[in-house]
Amino acid sequence: MIMKMNKQLYSLGLVMCFAFAKAYSQQFTETLLSREQAVELMLENNYGIKIAKNTTEIAENNAGILNSGYLPSLQGTASASYDDTDSTTDFDGALDASGVPRTNIEINDAETRQYNAGIALNYTLFDGLGRLYNYKRLKEQYSLSKLDARATVENTTLQLMSVYLEISRITENLRVFEQTLEISKKREERAQYQFEYGQVNKLEVLNARVDINTDSVNVLNTRQQLRNSKRDLNLLLNRDLTSDFKVDTTIVLQNLLKVDSYLEKVSENNIRLLQSASTLQISDYDIKTSKALLLPNIGLSGSYGWNQTDSPSSAFFPATTRTSGSLRVGATLTWDIFDGGRSITGLRNAKIAFKNEEFFKKQVEQEVGRDIANAKGNYTNALAIYRMQQQNVLTNNSNFERTEEQFKLGQVSSIEFRQAQVNLLNAKTIENLAKYDAKLAEYQLLQLAGQLLNIPL
Known part of the structure; x- marks a missing residue:
């Protein structure tokens, strides 16, 4: 009787424990969050991506x-002034035409008003082409900024997929x-x-x-x-940390031949290579802009004033x-024949900076080549x-099924049965790890190939 009561109390404790755990884990309604939906939420809500877009x-x-x-x-200008003057004119006893001393003239509240308005137009006709190359430089900086934003999206997407795959695993x-726990419960009940x-x-x-x-x-x-x-995934998506959801555990690995076709166009798509090429082009425009300082400037000006x-x-x-x-119209020519050497120094430094960017570009090419070789390996x-590991699971599953049959027949001990059960458990968890490691390695390789954002995740 006591033994039965202990069993009932033990079973009740287990039921309460798992009921509590299950209730806690499902306190919110779980909805399926696909990879595509996760990426959409990331693009919409992630702070890092928002900052990159604003930049x-x-x-x-x-x-x-x-x-x-x-x-x-x-440029337009306008002004107005007002003057109120009191004055007295004293002739110091001077006589008028009749020989009579002239009377002092007193004028009070003499108001003077003055109004001015003008407009001036200035235009640089030629500045040694500095303006042209500076404009091209700004355009290239805009292109580089878009590449930087794309790099942010790629890195955040890879981080997102890493967390998503971890949740799936x-x-x-x-x-x-x-499943292992259920088998153990049935074993305890049978025992x-x-x-x-x-x-x-x-x-x-x-x-x-x-x-x-x-x-x-x-x-x-x-x-x-x-x-x-x-919670880690919710943080990346910038939403309520308590939001619960299910994930898609389906894994489809890319064909190696298709991945190789992506790697053939690395120079056209890899984000680091594109960024280094853009930076090198900006450095070239810096040289040309510096050369413009050695040439004269021609400007046109015109103005109209009213008073x-x-x-x-x-x-x-x-x-x-x-x-x-x-109305005034004019033209000016200015030429800094010698500005103390500042322009020459700036040009020399710009050329050195360009060489450094060339070296950096070659270094990036080597690093990307190494990274791709490592990632593919x-x-x-x-x-x-x-x-x-897939084959290992099949082997351990077959071993467990045979051991279970023999255990029911009393031909193997509970220790041997438990060992087969643990072996199968380990094989399945290691297979899960290998599967999601392979998918993450694929994502990393596709990012280096510049295709992470162009394929179904």
């Missing part, structure tokens, strides 16, 4: 005609651990019945319960890993209004390991 927009504004220097400058591992009928000793029951505890811990730890990884002055009457003159307008190796 590209700034570069686009800088490369516009309004920032090119090709448009003239137009843990999800499949959880299924394996749960309990056998013990009650005197077919086995108490040790068989205790061993089964120990294995149940081990499998239960594996399930609980895996569920916690799954929750943590989902009106309202003068009050004075002791000798009546009130007047004077209006005038002026990692990918082919991962594929080979995955195929071997």
Whole structure:
């Protein structure tokens, strides 16, 4: 009787434990989050990508005609002034024509008003082609900014897929651990019945319960890993960290021949190679812009001015209004024949910087070549390991099925049965790891080939 009560309490404890874990893990409605949907959310919400887009927009504004220097400058001016004057004219006893001393003339509140308005136009006709190459430089910087944004998207996508694959791997591992736990529970139940009928000793029951505890811990730890990884993905997607979801565990690996066809066009698509080429072109424009400082500048200017002055009457003159307008057109030529050597120094430094960019470009080409060779080797190796692990699972599964049959017939011990069970468990989890490692290696290779954003994920 006591033995039955212990069994019931033990079973009740397990049920409550897993009911709690299951309720906690499914406290939110799970919806399927596909890889494509994850990428869409990333492109829409990720902070790093938003910053990259804004930086590209700034570069686009800088490369516009309004920032090119090709448009003239137009300046308008206007002013007005007011003067209120009181004056007294004293003739110091001077006589008029009749011989009578002249009377002092006093004028109060004499108002003078003056109005001016003008407009000036200036245009650089020739500046040694510096403006042209600076404009081209801004255009190339805009192209480089787009490449930088693409690099940000590629890196974030690879990071996203890495976390997504980790969630998929843990999800499949959880299924394996749960299946193993169910087998252990059935084994414990069978051992309990056998013990009650005197077919086995108490040790068989205790061993089964120990294995149940081990499998239960594996399930609980895996569920916690799954929750943590989902929070990592939600962080990348910039959404509520508690959002729950399911992932697609289907893995389709690319054909090696197709991957090789992508690698043939690495020079046209690899982001680092494109960035280094763009940076080298910008450095070339810097040289040409520096050369422009050694040439003269020719500018055109024109202005129109209007002026009106309202003068009050004075002791000798009546009130007047004077209006005038002026038009001026001119051309200027300036040439810094020698500016202390600053232009020459700048040109020399620009040429040295260009050489450095050439060296950097060659270095990047070597590094990309090495990275691709390593990535392809990692990918082919991962594929080979995955195929071997698939075969290993088949072998261990067959071994477990035979051991299970013999265990039911009493031909093998519980220790041998447990060892076959653990071997199968390890084989399946290692196969899952090999499968998702191979897919991640494929993504890394495709990123180096410049095709990560161009293929179905």
